[in-house]
Amino acid sequence: MHRFTSPKAVGAAATAALLSATLASAAHAANMSFATPGDAYTLDPHAINNTFVLSILGNVYEPLVRRAGDLSLEPALASAWKQTDPSTWRFDLRRGVKFQDGSEFNADDVVFSFDRARAGGVKNMLTTIDSLTKVDDYTIDIKTKGPDPILPQELTSWYIMDSGWAEKNNAAKPGSADNKTETFASRNTNGTGPFKVVERDPSVKTIFEKNATWWDKPVHNLDKVTFFVIPNAATRVSALVSGEVDLIDGLPPQDAERIKTAESLKVVSGPDLRVIYLQPDMARDELQYSSVKGKNPFKDVRVRQAMQLAVDVVAIQQKVMRGFSVPTGTLIAKEVNGYDAESGAVIKPDVAKAKALLTEAGYPDGFSVTLDCTNDRFMNDEAICIGVSGSLARIGIKVEPRAQTVGKWAQQINPPGYNTSFSLVGYTPATYDAHNFLQTIAGSRNAEAGRGVFNIGGYSNPKVDELIAQIQIETDTTKRLAAIKQAFQIIKADAGFIPVHQQMIIWGVKKNIDVVQPADGSLPLRLVTVK
Amino acid sequence: MLRYFASRTFQAVIVLFIISLIGFALVANLGDPLAALLSPDATEAQRAELAASLNLNASFAERFLSFFGGLWRGDFGISYRTHEPVAHLIWDRLPATIELAFASLILTLVIGIPAGVHCGVHPKSMLSRAIMFSSIIGVTLPTFVAGILLILVFAVKLAWLPSFGRGGVVDLGFWKTGLLTASGWRALILPAITLSLFQVTFIIRMIRTQLLEVGQTEYIRFARARGLTESRVWYLHALKNTLLPVVTIIGLQLGNIIAFSVVTESVFAWPGVGLLFLQSIQSADIPVISIYLILIGAIFIIINLIVELTYPVIDPRVLRSR
Numbered sequence A: 001m002h003r004f005t006s007p008k009a010v011g012a013a014a015t016a017a018l019l020s021a022t023l024a025s026a027a028h029a030a031n032m033s034f035a036t037p038g039d040a041y042t043l044d045p046h047a048i049n050n051t052f053v054l055s056i057l058g059n060v061y062e063p064l065v066r067r068a069g070d071l072s073l074e075p076a077l078a079s080a081w082k083q084t085d086p087s088t089w090r091f092d093l094r095r096g097v098k099f100q101d102g103s104e105f106n107a108d109d110v111v112f113s114f115d116r117a118r119a120g121g122v123k124n125m126l127t128t129i130d131s132l133t134k135v136d137d138y139t140i141d142i143k144t145k146g147p148d149p150i151l152p153q154e155l156t157s158w159y160i161m162d163s164g165w166a167e168k169n170n171a172a173k174p175g176s177a178d179n180k181t182e183t184f185a186s187r188n189t190n191g192t193g194p195f196k197v198v199e200r201d202p203s204v205k206t207i208f209e210k211n212a213t214w215w216d217k218p219v220h221n222l223d224k225v226t227f228f229v230i231p232n233a234a235t236r237v238s239a240l241v242s243g244e245v246d247l248i249d250g251l252p253p254q255d256a257e258r259i260k261t262a263e264s265l266k267v268v269s270g271p272d273l274r275v276i277y278l279q280p281d282m283a284r285d286e287l288q289y290s291s292v293k294g295k296n297p298f299k300d301v302r303v304r305q306a307m308q309l310a311v312d313v314v315a316i317q318q319k320v321m322r323g324f325s326v327p328t329g330t331l332i333a334k335e336v337n338g339y340d341a342e343s344g345a346v347i348k349p350d351v352a353k354a355k356a357l358l359t360e361a362g363y364p365d366g367f368s369v370t371l372d373c374t375n376d377r378f379m380n381d382e383a384i385c386i387g388v389s390g391s392l393a394r395i396g397i398k399v400e401p402r403a404q405t406v407g408k409w410a411q412q413i414n415p416p417g418y419n420t421s422f423s424l425v426g427y428t429p430a431t432y433d434a435h436n437f438l439q440t441i442a443g444s445r446n447a448e449a450g451r452g453v454f455n456i457g458g459y460s461n462p463k464v465d466e467l468i469a470q471i472q473i474e475t476d477t478t479k480r481l482a483a484i485k486q487a488f489q490i491i492k493a494d495a496g497f498i499p500v501h502q503q504m505i506i507w508g509v510k511k512n513i514d515v516v517q518p519a520d521g522s523l524p525l526r527l528v529t530v531k
Numbered sequence B: 001m002l003r004y005f006a007s008r009t010f011q012a013v014i015v016l017f018i019i020s021l022i023g024f025a026l027v028a029n030l031g032d033p034l035a036a037l038l039s040p041d042a043t044e045a046q047r048a049e050l051a052a053s054l055n056l057n058a059s060f061a062e063r064f065l066s067f068f069g070g071l072w073r074g075d076f077g078i079s080y081r082t083h084e085p086v087a088h089l090i091w092d093r094l095p096a097t098i099e100l101a102f103a104s105l106i107l108t109l110v111i112g113i114p115a116g117v118h119c120g121v122h123p124k125s126m127l128s129r130a131i132m133f134s135s136i137i138g139v140t141l142p143t144f145v146a147g148i149l150l151i152l153v154f155a156v157k158l159a160w161l162p163s164f165g166r167g168g169v170v171d172l173g174f175w176k177t178g179l180l181t182a183s184g185w186r187a188l189i190l191p192a193i194t195l196s197l198f199q200v201t202f203i204i205r206m207i208r209t210q211l212l213e214v215g216q217t218e219y220i221r222f223a224r225a226r227g228l229t230e231s232r233v234w235y236l237h238a239l240k241n242t243l244l245p246v247v248t249i250i251g252l253q254l255g256n257i258i259a260f261s262v263v264t265e266s267v268f269a270w271p272g273v274g275l276l277f278l279q280s281i282q283s284a285d286i287p288v289i290s291i292y293l294i295l296i297g298a299i300f301i302i303i304n305l306i307v308e309l310t311y312p313v314i315d316p317r318v319l320r321s322r
Helices: A007-026 A051-057 A107-118 A163-168 A233-241 A253-261 A301-310 A313-320 A351-360 A381-393 A406-413 A434-442 A462-473 A477-494 B002-028 B033-037 B044-053 B060-073 B086-121 B126-140 B143-157 B182-215 B218-225 B230-259 B261-267 B273-282 B286-314
Strands: A030-036 A065-067 A073-075 A078-085 A088-093 A129-136 A139-144 A195-201 A205-210 A222-229 A247-249 A265-280 A325-327 A368-374 A398-404 A422-427 A498-510
Touching: A030 A233, A073 A078, A088 A107, A107 A129, A107 A139, A107 A163, A233 A247, A233 A253, A233 A498, A233 B143, A253 A265, A253 A498, A265 A301, A265 A381, A301 A351, A301 A381, A301 A498, A313 A325, A313 A381, A313 A498, A368 A381, A368 A406, A381 A398, A381 A422, A398 A406, A406 B033, A406 B273, A422 A434, A434 A462, A434 A477, A462 A477, B002 B060, B002 B286, B033 B044, B086 B126, B086 B182, B086 B230, B086 B261, B086 B273, B086 B286, B126 B182, B143 B182, B143 B261, B182 B230, B182 B261, B218 B230, B230 B261, B230 B286, B261 B273, B273 B286
Parallel strands: A030 A222, A030 A247, A368 A398, A368 A422
Antiparallel strands: A065 A073, A078 A088, A088 A139, A129 A139, A195 A205, A205 A222, A247 A498, A265 A422, A265 A498, A325 A498
């Protein structure tokens, strides 16, 4: 058709296009596209507890209580909540909210979503809940198994689905790996959120459109958002530079300089909630992968302290991460509830003191140990391991990094085997609260208490366990924070973990786009504006 | 003739069974699917429950039998990662890979055969030397470097072509094709060139060597002695006899192109089975990886079978020698 249009017609069309563009900008409506390394591989909000999947779905589905850009709590589908007794929370539900298919939101949907989530991969978020009951159409009560002072924080990724829609489409059960058929909700959505999915090509692209009937006043000015999946980092950067996409996640540190100096682009980076740390095996009587036989050097606190003093996290930040990390002395991020600046202070490397401690412990010539690493999980993970190896070589500990893909690495180090002597691990507390870290990582392994599941090195201190139990039920904020502080101080003194740094989130963004970058790595489209 | 076909087909079926066994054995030890399925703060009980529901604790033989039984019934299982049927996932992606593979095969043939013949017939000409010299690039440059260089030049600097994706796709119901839209064709160019780069140089070098060898043989000299024209000698007599190995190689190359599209697909975010394979490896998505490996094995076997079945047509001596 284009071939036959006269130059005049082309001119007219161009004018029309220009005109409509001006009109569009006058109405502050805009399109935007972004690319990330991976896809939200299911659209079912209850199928899997994966941070990225849930953060993408957070644009479509909504929780009772949501996170603002600075991760503080904001009312979403619940307009207010209060603790009526230590183990009961009452939530007032927002009235007049409609799902994207037009049906009304009420307490029945919350009850339905509770049962559905508890049958799916996200059930972990709701483990402290004993029961959820409907009081009336716009009020629900949640009873917890014991006092749970941080319940609202635990609910920010638990999304509400319409019961009528799910039942009509035979999706009342969440998708799971052992289902015989896929569920309707894996590919289709019906939330209450600011955007709706209008087109979906799994692992290729997903197109969102603004939900015109959203209950909240939009901050964004987006009409249509296209989300592309581009696994290769170099291609992703190229797509940004060539203007095919407006924003990319996972900008490699080595490309950040180039983006910074580009005329129309900017780098948006900030600390991530994830903390990267090293953990030695303190549980076995003999290490599996070490030159030391018959005993476990990591059981000696002096050896662990020596290693802590030898690892130079600032050098790793400068040399390996090109500045894109926040070195830390503790195991939770600054943005996590319970962070304490005193424990967070970076440990200054002191090679002489480290050597002396090692000699005192009976290893004047050091020893060798294998360090288990991923090479595709954390930012520059393999390079960090090589850096750590260099650091520890200074005190005679010969570290051999063994880098594997995350699946293989996890198979080896994860429970129930914990087959590692020394590993590089990263963790983000799911509730953005210190208790989740303590319970999962630092508590003594105890399957019954659900404690220390991911305590790869088997660190164990009864005092810490006691504090964890106390923190879990303490409703007085000051006392709770004091207990958290104490726990992290003990852990630091024990040197059961060697903190490395907080990772950073690095985005490449077109200059005309304003974004908010929360520390949990999500991209809330509701806070994006295109100028 | 019939016996020849029957024995070849029977062999293919046995090889396919062995491939599915090896594929499954490899994949079963690839990684922990639970790590990708559970959140890190999952309890021991939750791990055990999921492992039981996925039948991960059963013996290897038991799991293989149930897997193979499923294959037999046409049930390829459910992806651990996306919770979609594996057959559906792969079928969704296969058109992209096949279109890319054929595009680069056509490029390979259109560029490779004439260039190879030229280099074989006129090995000393300037053009031949230039071709042979530049073919070194194709042999030595790794696919992902070539792909990224092409992106930098044609997508970033010149902005002529897209750097990723497949462009507009038309769903024909049974086949999603990118060949019916202009953006689909534009998106195909860079990945097809990247994927064919190695193949082209391979074909050029092979045809050249074959022709140089044939050029020394007695019958070519006799043909010359009989006073046949140079072009008749080369294009009728010599080329015919170089064809047999070339057909085999081209057939196997097609298998290679499909199998090695993994790298190209990941560089260009080309939504084919190769990219699916990479994404599945990361999360130890056993059902998808097993089926992918078996599929690639099957493609090789089928291509090989077709190639072997065409031998007697090109060269009747294959049958006579039996």
